[in-house]
Amino acid sequence: MAGGIPIMIEGLTKQFGPVTAVDDLSFTVEPGRVTGFLGPNGAGKTTTLRVLLGLVRATAGTATFGGTPYHDLPRPLETVGTALEATFHPGRTARHHLKVYATAAGLPAARVQQVLEMVGIAEFADRRVGGYSLGMRQRLSLAYTLIGDPGVFVLDEPINGLDPEGIKWIRGFLQALAREGRTVLVSSHLLSEVQQSVDDVVIISKGRLIKSGTLSSLELEAAPRTIVDSPDREKLSEALDEAGLAYTEGRGGFIVDEHDPGVVGRAAFLGGVELSALHRLKSGLEESFLTLVGGGEE
Template sequence: MIEVKGLTMRYGRTVAVDDLTFTVKPGLVTGFLGPNGAGKSTTMRAVLGLEIPATGEALVDGRAYVSLRRPMRTMGALLDAGAVHGGRTARAHLGCLARSNGIGARRVSAVLDQVGLADVANRRIGGFSLGMKQRLGIAAALLGDPAVLMFDEPLNGLDPEGIRWIRGLLRSLAAEGRTVLLSSHLMNELALTADHVVVIGRGRLIADTTTEALATRFQRDVLVRAAYPERLTELLRAHGAIVTSEGDSFCVRGMGVDRIGDLALGAGIALRELTPRSASLEEAFMELTEDSIEYGALPATVTA
């Protein structure tokens, strides 16, 4: 697991992370969300021992990452895909990392093939696109076959095929029982990938919950189709629901699916559809963090 316990990070008078506590568990893809400046990258750097906390700690499998003798075998991470020597080849870059952690050359070839870079393994990294560098960074994270993985914005620069590939990769890693922490601003992708979300704002924890529970929390209404819509509409309104017509269906606010179903059953009204409709992950995120946005811009205006 990754355990962040009472983590506080200060830079002069600025508090970047404020008494932050959460746990990233195995078998799940956990999305790490927050506005720009929320403290996500700082927290990830603290997990890797690249930043020293003012108070608290960040542990990997119960230990500080810097105390691990061969850390890449325990945890793989990608924080900055551009932080590589452009004069090296992809194979040489991974080979250097492998030797530092007692990993054989066969594993280098295996991860190059896994991320789709086998054909360019002997090209210099300086000529790689951002998407290719992201794949190389992911290969480096996978190099030690670790049980814990952490990625900061790994989707940047990837084309649609690459995004689909990494989505499947992350899901498969979690399915193997590994711990996966993923930071991204692409909410639609996180909605498809993450099982759990940790949301922070101004360095503080805002939400730590499953993606499903977050959607339920921001449920907007219930779409209903029934055999006798007029009768059911009157019944629901009599019990305090707000009902509005929507084509051959109607939407219900202020009442959950269980209660609607029970009332319809009691009145002998057959239901054709009963669909709860929730806010998207992006909409839920915006509501959660509206008071934590550090860099807000004025709405754009269109002139004729």
């Protein structure tokens, strides 16, 4: 296994004509950690990764592996495992695909079977990829990233298309890589997909850095709120107004800007309101993320 080295993005800018896809972006991904690269669709994540992997030339700034650009790495497959898209020739088998890459990189043929077993598709290795589900193609992409036993992994939306069992598997897979001292960067447009896997987050929107730090630091910013509902919502609304509590209405009731359900319950009691629901909102972390990025695609 190659040792983990940091991914370093420094002052990165990429323009496509009049459009600025990435705007003076800087962050570092450390070895031994799983870092979630997050933002809505169109935020600039894939462009950043494509510059990092030498597929697109930066307008300004740098994107390197410990100071070395991808195209200057002496043995790239043994340094960086990459999966940007789960696309393979449909007429070829998974085993054949991986053999081609292993041969081109001067790797032992036995490595192909090893990585097929590691991602759980060895029994399907001699089937044509055209018959694979999206989840199986995702696993084949991961097998490709492992072929050179690299110390760095760059994965774009790896959970897309996986069933619940596959999602649980990949979460353990990513954490296992980090425990071995490898550097793991995982992009996603949904925090909920990766929050059980990542240690750190880098959040961007409109090509700019919004936040970077540990997942726990983002959790601290997630202001908890309370859900409350009643068969008589009009009367409940009046009670909340009387108590001076701010709220918005959703399908499951009123979302109140108050972390203590007891405060909300007392307001309803004083207003003589019968309640059908009263509990703390559990999705504060995702709500905080959506607030940071503006809540939608760009």
